[in-house]
Amino acid sequence: xxNENVFFNPGDAIASSHDFKEARRSAQIIKADKxxxxxxxxxxxxxxxxxxxxxxxxxxxxxxxxxYHIEDKL
Numbered sequence: 001x002x003n004e005n006v007f008f009n010p011g012d013a014i015a016s017s018h019d020f021k022e023a024r025r026s027a028q029i030i031k032a033d034k035x036x037x038x039x040x041x042x043x044x045x046x047x048x049x050x051x052x053x054x055x056x057x058x059x060x061x062x063x064x065x066x067x068y069h070i071e072d073k074l
Contacts, residue, residue, distance in 0.1 A: 005046070005067055005068065005069055005070070006041075006043065006059045006060075006067075006068055006070055007059065007060040007062075007063050007064060007065040007066065007067055007068070008043065008052070008054050008058060008059060008060060008065050008066060008068055009058070009060065009065045009066075010052070010065070010066050012054055012055075012058045013052040013053060013054055014030060014040070014052075014053045014054065014055070015027075015030070015052070015053045016050055016051060016052040016053070017050070017051050018049070018050055018051070019051070020042070020044075020051055020071060022051075023042050023051035023052070023053060024042055024072060026053060027040050027042055027053045027072075027074050028074065030053065031074050037055065038055050038056060038057055039055070039056040039057075039073060039074065040053055040054070040055060040056065040073070040074045041053070041054050041055075041056050041059075041070055041071075041072070041073050041074075042070075042071045042072040042073075042074075043068030043069060043070050043071060044068060044069045044071050045066060045067075045068055046066075046067040046068060046069055047066075047067075051071065052068065054068075056073065
């Protein structure tokens, strides 16, 4: 597990789930469908515990948005 925290705008999420395995499976499907789309991250919302899938380049440098804990990168 990675200890990296990052901020995302929740509206930028590609998909979300309460289950990590389901989120990872969704991310794998997205990545297989569009292999040139860029790196995906599976992030866990620091408050709600929900997992969301984001394009890595959608991370916010200004710490505005919602704090997420990076769980996996594809």
